[in-house]
Amino acid sequence: MSGPLLSVADLAVEFRTRDGIVQVLDHISLDVAKGETVGIVGESGSGKSVLAFTVMGVLDAAGRITEGRIDFAGLETLKASEREMRDVRGREMSMIFQSPRTALNPIRKVGHQIEDVLRRHEAISKSEATRRAVQALKSVRIPDPERRYHAYPSELSGGMCQRVMIAMALACKPFLLIADEPTTGLDVTTQAVIMELIRALGRNSQMATILITHDLGLAGEYCDRIAVMHAGQIVEYAPTGALLERPAHPYTAKLIAATPTRRSELDSLSSVPGNLPDLRRELPPCRFSGRCERHAPICDTPPLPAIAMGGEHVVHCRRPL
Numbered sequence: 001m002s003g004p005l006l007s008v009a010d011l012a013v014e015f016r017t018r019d020g021i022v023q024v025l026d027h028i029s030l031d032v033a034k035g036e037t038v039g040i041v042g043e044s045g046s047g048k049s050v051l052a053f054t055v056m057g058v059l060d061a062a063g064r065i066t067e068g069r070i071d072f073a074g075l076e077t078l079k080a081s082e083r084e085m086r087d088v089r090g091r092e093m094s095m096i097f098q099s100p101r102t103a104l105n106p107i108r109k110v111g112h113q114i115e116d117v118l119r120r121h122e123a124i125s126k127s128e129a130t131r132r133a134v135q136a137l138k139s140v141r142i143p144d145p146e147r148r149y150h151a152y153p154s155e156l157s158g159g160m161c162q163r164v165m166i167a168m169a170l171a172c173k174p175f176l177l178i179a180d181e182p183t184t185g186l187d188v189t190t191q192a193v194i195m196e197l198i199r200a201l202g203r204n205s206q207m208a209t210i211l212i213t214h215d216l217g218l219a220g221e222y223c224d225r226i227a228v229m230h231a232g233q234i235v236e237y238a239p240t241g242a243l244l245e246r247p248a249h250p251y252t253a254k255l256i257a258a259t260p261t262r263r264s265e266l267d268s269l270s271s272v273p274g275n276l277p278d279l280r281r282e283l284p285p286c287r288f289s290g291r292c293e294r295h296a297p298i299c300d301t302p303p304l305p306a307i308a309m310g311g312e313h314v315v316h317c318r319r320p321l
Helices: 048-056 082-088 110-121 126-139 158-170 188-205 216-222 240-245 250-257
Strands: 006-017 020-032 037-041 063-072 093-096 176-180 208-213 225-230 233-239 307-310 313-315
Touching: 006 048, 020 037, 020 048, 020 063, 020 233, 037 048, 037 188, 037 216, 048 063, 048 093, 048 176, 048 208, 093 158, 110 126, 110 158, 126 158, 158 176, 158 188, 176 188, 188 208, 188 216, 208 216, 216 225, 216 240, 225 240, 225 250, 233 240, 233 250
Parallel strands: 037 208, 037 225, 093 176, 176 208
Antiparallel strands: 006 020, 006 063, 225 233, 233 313, 307 313
16 A cells, blocks of 8 residues: 555534534644654644544544545555444554543453453454453553453553553554553653553554654654644644744744643743634634734635745744735
8 A cells, every 4th residue: 555544635524512603623644654643732622533533534523524535555544444443443443532531431341441442353262352352451561461451440440441442452462553642640650661662562563653742842752743723623733843933923932832841840831822723613724824923814814825945844824924
């Protein structure tokens, strides 16, 4: 197969609510290659998780895809049947959900839940599924994995449940892993262990990874490229080094200024002004305009341009830095 493993083109998603239609994703385009880690960063409510759910084909019933195309490993997923998507999910693409206690079945042992994924997608015996489930728990550094295999989610800490979710997502060695805040609830040391595990699997098996996080520092350390999202729009997309060293969008620059580093002092950090816009209203082409210090009348002229900054660095802004 040539070209990217995953290609999202001009994707638009809206949600029906009691208060009206909410335009959650505004013409999103994104490519991910084999073995590549792409970070999607932005504030809570920027649409990162909705994008992930849409790619996985598990969008909430209130959501509706109004435009766009998603191609994954030669399959046009928006035209695929639910049966085709069930065969793909868990085997070829997998996801680490942000809330492990919600995602795990509370009345089923965690080892059996990992076995369910393995036996759904592979013709293996019960004993082999058990062996591989225990190995999956061991791979994410769960102590005494043979005993934890028999535990229920309620018997495990939040961090331990997160590790179970990661073990489940990686059990079938997927082509694409979508990790939605995968280190939530983990201590700093365990965060590093989990991220190194994900990175090692990507290198060894050419697994592509989408890392969804609000932590720009984490994305900067582990991602090859970063897409910055704000209010349902990708405002900037670039190789990690170029984005962190030469941010072109005012929002990206504000996020970087608000991200602590080993050398930064508390007084040197700043916040992003204002709040996310109300997506129920008719919005200007640039949804950051109401928070932007560089806003000018030309910013309200549609369409929002895609400006090449050199290499693979693209910014969607009328007045880039």
